[in-house]
Amino acid sequence: MPEHPAFDVMTRTCPSRTSLARIANKWTAMVVIALGTRRMRFGDLRGTVEGISGKVLTETLRDLERDGLVSRHAYAEIPPRVEYELTALGETLHEPLHALGRWAEQHAAEVLTAREAYDRQS
Numbered sequence: 001m002p003e004h005p006a007f008d009v010m011t012r013t014c015p016s017r018t019s020l021a022r023i024a025n026k027w028t029a030m031v032v033i034a035l036g037t038r039r040m041r042f043g044d045l046r047g048t049v050e051g052i053s054g055k056v057l058t059e060t061l062r063d064l065e066r067d068g069l070v071s072r073h074a075y076a077e078i079p080p081r082v083e084y085e086l087t088a089l090g091e092t093l094h095e096p097l098h099a100l101g102r103w104a105e106q107h108a109a110e111v112l113t114a115r116e117a118y119d120r121q122s
Contacts, residue, residue: 022067027052027060029097032086035070036094039085069093 007016022028027049034040034048046057061084064070069090075081086094 019067022063023093023097025060027056028064029100031057031060031064032069032090032093032097033101035084035086035090036098039073039083041081041083045084064090 008014009016009020011017023032030049030052031045034045040048042054042057042061045061046052046054049057052060061070061072065072068087070084071087073083073085075083
């Protein structure tokens with residue numbers, strides 16, 4: 001494996017920024033959280049991650065596969081069956097994103113209250 005320089009997301013040209021941008025995307029986070037529970041088919045994922053379009057889910061899964069976070073398993077059956085699961089690398093991302101999801105749920109009321117207070121001042 002080639003040696004890489006130290007990465008720093010605060011540096012404009014650092015390639016780690018693309019990884020940060022990918023995982024900071026709301027759809028990426030939700031797909032990783034969903035796949036943290038089990039291997040899933042496309043339709044199951046789409047049903048679990050409510051509101052995501054088929055096109056966006058396809059793009060998100062391709063990006064995650066390209067980054068080595070998700071693996072795609074295609075079975076030669078009729079009808080064809082495809083399943084997705086987190087890779088070992090993707091598993092390392094599941095807990096931090098799951099924790100962010102839990103934080104969002106636990107503090108949603110406080111955030112909504114803060115927004116309402118802010119909007120009343122404007």
